[in-house]
Amino acid sequence: MALVLAVDGERWRGHLRGYAEATPGLVPVAKGNGYGFTLGRLARKAAWLGADTLAVGTYEELPEVAGRFPGDLLVLTPWRSFHPAPDASLERRVVHTVSRPDDLGGLLAAQPGARFVLELRTSMRRHGMSAQELWGLGSDGARALRGGRLEGVALHLPLAAGRHLAEVERLLTDLVAAGLPTRTVWVSHLTAAELTTLRSSYADLEIRPRIGTDLWLGDRDALRVTATVLDAHPLARGDGFGYRGRTAPRDGTLLVVSGGTAHGIGLESPKGEAGLKARAAVVARSGLDAMGLTRSPFWVDGKQRLFAEPPHMQASMLFLPADAAVPEVGDRVDARVRYTATTFDRVDVG
Numbered sequence: 001m002a003l004v005l006a007v008d009g010e011r012w013r014g015h016l017r018g019y020a021e022a023t024p025g026l027v028p029v030a031k032g033n034g035y036g037f038t039l040g041r042l043a044r045k046a047a048w049l050g051a052d053t054l055a056v057g058t059y060e061e062l063p064e065v066a067g068r069f070p071g072d073l074l075v076l077t078p079w080r081s082f083h084p085a086p087d088a089s090l091e092r093r094v095v096h097t098v099s100r101p102d103d104l105g106g107l108l109a110a111q112p113g114a115r116f117v118l119e120l121r122t123s124m125r126r127h128g129m130s131a132q133e134l135w136g137l138g139s140d141g142a143r144a145l146r147g148g149r150l151e152g153v154a155l156h157l158p159l160a161a162g163r164h165l166a167e168v169e170r171l172l173t174d175l176v177a178a179g180l181p182t183r184t185v186w187v188s189h190l191t192a193a194e195l196t197t198l199r200s201s202y203a204d205l206e207i208r209p210r211i212g213t214d215l216w217l218g219d220r221d222a223l224r225v226t227a228t229v230l231d232a233h234p235l236a237r238g239d240g241f242g243y244r245g246r247t248a249p250r251d252g253t254l255l256v257v258s259g260g261t262a263h264g265i266g267l268e269s270p271k272g273e274a275g276l277k278a279r280a281a282v283v284a285r286s287g288l289d290a291m292g293l294t295r296s297p298f299w300v301d302g303k304q305r306l307f308a309e310p311p312h313m314q315a316s317m318l319f320l321p322a323d324a325a326v327p328e329v330g331d332r333v334d335a336r337v338r339y340t341a342t343t344f345d346r347v348d349v350g
C-alpha cells in the first residue's frame with residue numbers, strides 16, 4: 001500500500017465522454033507523467049473517445065502511446081535535428097511541429113514526405129515563427145513545402161482563460177494573409193466560448209483544440225489520492241527524531257506515511273492557504289513556528305498536517321499534535337498533490 005490515485009471510473013469516463021462531445025475537433029494531450037494517470041492509460045482512453053489524433057509532449061513519448069492509440073500522433077516539442085527520429089513504422093502517423101523556417105528543410109531531408117504543422121509564435125514566446133517567417137513560407141508556395149504534408153498551423157497560448165480572442169484574431173489574420181495551403185489551426189488554452197466565437201467568425205477554418213488538464217483532470221471529484229499510514233510513534237516534548245535530530249516542540253505523534261520525494265512530494269503543498277502571510281498564520285496557529293515546520297500535502301483527522309522534517313525518498317514524517325486522532329497503521333489518509341508532478345505507486349480505476 002502506497003501513494004495511490006483512486007479513480008471513480010464511471011464518473012471519470014462520464015466526464016471524458018461529455019467533454020469530448022462538447023468539444024468538436026478535440027485533440028487529447030498525453031504527455032509527461034500522463035497527468036498522473038500514465039501515458040499508456042491516456043492513449044487507450046483517447047482511442048476509446050474516438051479521437052483521430054493524440055498529442056504527445058516529446059519524441060521520446062511516442063513509443064509509450066503508439067501501440068495503444070491507432071490514430072495520428074502530434075508531437076508538441078518542435079522538430080530539431082538532435083531529437084530521436086520516430087520509428088520508421090510510425091512515419092505515416094506522426095505529425096511534426098516545425099517552429100523555425102530552416103527546420104522544414106531539415107525535417108524533409110531526414111524524412112521526405114513528412115507530415116507537419118507550422119507553429120506561429122504567440123505572446124508565450126516559447127517556440128514558433130513570426131508572421132513574417134510564415135508569410136515567407138507561404139509566398140514560396142509549394143516549393144517551400146518540398147513534398148511534405150502541411151497539416152495546419154499551431155498556436156500555443158498562455159493560460160489566460162477567456163482573454164485570448166484579440167490575440168487569436170490577430171494571429172488568424174496573419175495566418176490567412178500568409179496564403180498557406182491549409183485551413184486547419186491547432187490551438188491551446190481557449191475556453192469553449194472562445195472556440196465557439198472563433199468558429200463562427202472564421203467559418204472556413206478547421207479548429208483543433210489541444211487539451212490535457214481540463215479533459216483528464218476536469219472532474220476532480222472523480223479522483224482521490226491517498227497515502228498509507230506506515231507507523232505512528234508517540235512523542236513527548238523534547239524527544240528527538242529524524243535525520244536531523246530535531247526535537248518535538250510539544251507532545252504529539254510522529255506519523256510516518258507513504259509518499260516522498262521519489263513520488264514528487266515536496267515541501268510545498270499546492271492547495272490550501274497560499275501566500276507567505278497565510279502560511280505563517282497556519283504555522284503560528286499550530287504553535288510550531290519555532291520548529292520551522294512546513295505544511296505537508298497530507299490531511300489527517302480533517303486537517304492539513306505539517307511535516308516533522310522534509311520528506312524522505314519514499315515516506316514522509318508528519319507531526320500530529322496531541323489533540324488529533326491518531327490513525328492506525330494501514331489506514332489511508334488523504335493527500336492533495338499536483339497530478340502533473342506526482343508519480344503514483346498505483347492508479348486504481350474503479
Ligand SMILES: *Cc1c(COP(=O)(O)O)cnc(C)c1O
Pocket residue numbers: 029031076156187188189210211212213214
Ligand atoms: C501541454 C500542452 C497543451 C495542453 O495543455 P493543458 O493545459 O494540459 O490543457 C497544449 N499545447 C501544448 C503545446 C502543450 O505543451
